[in-house]
Amino acid sequence: MKPAGLAEIAEFFFRARGRIGRQEYLLGLGFIYAVNAALLSFALHQADPDLALGLVIMLTTFPSTVGVFMVTAKRCHDMGLSGAFVLVLVVPLFGLICMAILAIAAGNPGPNPYGPPPRFGPD
Numbered sequence: 001m002k003p004a005g006l007a008e009i010a011e012f013f014f015r016a017r018g019r020i021g022r023q024e025y026l027l028g029l030g031f032i033y034a035v036n037a038a039l040l041s042f043a044l045h046q047a048d049p050d051l052a053l054g055l056v057i058m059l060t061t062f063p064s065t066v067g068v069f070m071v072t073a074k075r076c077h078d079m080g081l082s083g084a085f086v087l088v089l090v091v092p093l094f095g096l097i098c099m100a101i102l103a104i105a106a107g108n109p110g111p112n113p114y115g116p117p118p119r120f121g122p123d
Helices: 006-014 022-044 049-078 083-090 094-104
Strands: none
Touching (some): 006 049, 022 049, 049 094
């Protein structure tokens, strides 16, 4: 398995094309939330946490939200759903339940309109 380059990482987090499986979905969300937690921890331990926290929130909110939406759209594609289904993520509590369902439910085993089944593993 070759390491992913910057182009592959950007495509994974910022393009809704294709399908991803449960493992990739959980790894993608885990990465986004881990980076956010690390930046938040860093900001809170600064001499002026208000300024640092404000900067972290300003610089990370939009990209991480887009990343979560794109990864979720790809997971929806794997289940045969439209990527527009990600709009349910903005509904409090219901969005979290839908994310949990996407993490647990199996995708379509064969090809669907969004492409062939995802393949997660060594080349």
